[in-house]
Amino acid sequence: MLLEEERAALCDVGRRLAGTGLVTGASGNVSVRAGDLVAVTPGGMMLDRMTPADCPVVDVEGYLVEGERAPSSETPMHLALYAETDAAAVVHTHSTYGTVVATTMTELPPIHYNTLLLGGVVRVAEYATYGTPELAAHVRAAMEGGRRAALMANHGGVTIGRDLEEAYENARLLEWLCGVYVRARAVGEPRVLTDEQLARVADRMLEPPARPRRVT
Numbered sequence: 001m002l003l004e005e006e007r008a009a010l011c012d013v014g015r016r017l018a019g020t021g022l023v024t025g026a027s028g029n030v031s032v033r034a035g036d037l038v039a040v041t042p043g044g045m046m047l048d049r050m051t052p053a054d055c056p057v058v059d060v061e062g063y064l065v066e067g068e069r070a071p072s073s074e075t076p077m078h079l080a081l082y083a084e085t086d087a088a089a090v091v092h093t094h095s096t097y098g099t100v101v102a103t104t105m106t107e108l109p110p111i112h113y114n115t116l117l118l119g120g121v122v123r124v125a126e127y128a129t130y131g132t133p134e135l136a137a138h139v140r141a142a143m144e145g146g147r148r149a150a151l152m153a154n155h156g157g158v159t160i161g162r163d164l165e166e167a168y169e170n171a172r173l174l175e176w177l178c179g180v181y182v183r184a185r186a187v188g189e190p191r192v193l194t195d196e197q198l199a200r201v202a203d204r205m206l207e208p209p210a211r212p213r214r215v216t
């Protein structure tokens with residue numbers, strides 16, 4: 001079986017996405033790239049019920065290389081991100097808070113500096129019907145500038161990573177940031193960090209870790 005390990009990893013992440021509530025039912029999809037091949041979750045299947053054999057393998061043009069099931073309807077979006085970024089994995093969710101922000105905002109206001117871990121302020125990609133090349137183009141545009149995450153208007157969220165674990169952790173972080181924002185709005189008017197405040201944090205994140213010092 002081609003990409004056996006990668007297909008098994010998709011099943012593992014699928015179970016974790018469902019277990020943490022980032023996807024429900026047959027929503028969401030995941031892919032991982034290995035060279036010119038991409039293992040992707042099948043369309044219309046619950047992500048916690050898949051076996052490696054259920055996950056088709058396509059090439060970077062989208063042609064089916066191995067597998068009995070049809071690839072996810074969002075495969076064009078996954079492939080667009082592989083074409084334009086350094087991603088080796090893509091995770092698409094319909095997480096609750098991410099979707100709340102995606103239905104109401106044009107970007108996720110940076111009220112917590114950990115948005116920088118996702119490459120900057122998270123944008124909401126313009127709406128287009130799921131599975132279309134238009135949606136893929138909007139998501140790719142929203143990710144420009146080295147971003148690792150985007151929200152999709154009236155739909156959900158998408159994250160990339162240099163491997164599947166990183167893409168999964170980015171999906172968790174995106175949902176956490178959206179959850180903090182939505183809850184903060186319920187309490188009051190959240191303070192939005194300024195560009196200068198974010199730039200200072202970005203500089204600090206790039207600094208090498210401080211060497212331990214003796215406390216006298």
Ligand SMILES: C[C@H](O)[C@@H](O)[C@@H](O)C(=O)COP(=O)(O)O
Nearest residue numbers: 027028029043044045072073130
């Ligand atoms: C209608 C689909 O569920 C759509 O919302 C898609 O974005 C999705 O999350 C799952 O599609 P696939 O089952 O085709 O991966």
